[in-house]
Amino acid sequence: AQKVTxxxxxxxxxxxEDVTLDCVYETRDTTYYLFWYKQPPSGELVFLxxxxxxxxxxxxxxxxxxNFQKSTSSFNFxxxxxxxxxxxxxxxxLSEAIGGNTPLVFGKGTRLSVIA
Amino acid sequence: NAxxxxxxxxxxxxxxxxxxxxxxxxxxxxxxxxxxQDPGMGLRLIHYSVGEGTTAxxxxxxxxxxxxxxxQNFLLGLESAAPSQTSVYFCASRLAAYNEQFFGxxxxxxxx
Numbered sequence: 001a002q003k004v005t006x007x008x009x010x011x012x013x014x015x016x017e018d019v020t021l022d023c024v025y026e027t028r029d030t031t032y033y034l035f036w037y038k039q040p041p042s043g044e045l046v047f048l049x050x051x052x053x054x055x056x057x058x059x060x061x062x063x064x065x066x067n068f069q070k071s072t073s074s075f076n077f078x079x080x081x082x083x084x085x086x087x088x089x090x091x092x093x094l095s096e097a098i099g100g101n102t103p104l105v106f107g108k109g110t111r112l113s114v115i116a
Numbered sequence: 117n118a119x120x121x122x123x124x125x126x127x128x129x130x131x132x133x134x135x136x137x138x139x140x141x142x143x144x145x146x147x148x149x150x151x152x153q154d155p156g157m158g159l160r161l162i163h164y165s166v167g168e169g170t171t172a173x174x175x176x177x178x179x180x181x182x183x184x185x186x187x188q189n190f191l192l193g194l195e196s197a198a199p200s201q202t203s204v205y206f207c208a209s210r211l212a213a214y215n216e217q218f219f220g221x222x223x224x225x226x227x228x
Contacts, residue, residue, distance in 0.1 A: 104149075
């Protein structure tokens, strides 16, 4: 069965600090996708990134970077030089296989507070 | 292009009342989903649909029914609301060939 664990329930950092949000997943499939979503205080869910199981290259997008390691079943998310606008709940999610019906399984989320 | 929209945004019900939440998407997506979000629980799948006329149960389907009569719409019904159904409900959709889901803005439902 699929499972996503985000062990950090809440994190507080001071603006400009770097912060890493942890995500550990479980799956028996060899083909799967991992995702990160952001939920700002306004409540909507914003897609950030999708990574497939065959691509272990790290990805960087501006101040955001993602580290995917199959050996440890982790897909961690780092925000560099955090800003107040980064304050949100961040969800990691897993979807097995490509195509077909593969609902997302979400972690319980990490609430990040960036203090000015 | 509105993406995924949900109606209503807020609703207060009394125990035993019924209501329908409407989700609409204009992206021609095949797959649609209903989730509920509760504090500390993340998002849990209620029901989903892989195409017009088909629906299936998710992780927490009890107390809910759904219908997908048109490809662009996915309705979530509560026949007899209970306080345990107080939650924020999110609809999502995606193309059949991709696993990335797009979410609506959510409906905040309170059952008294």
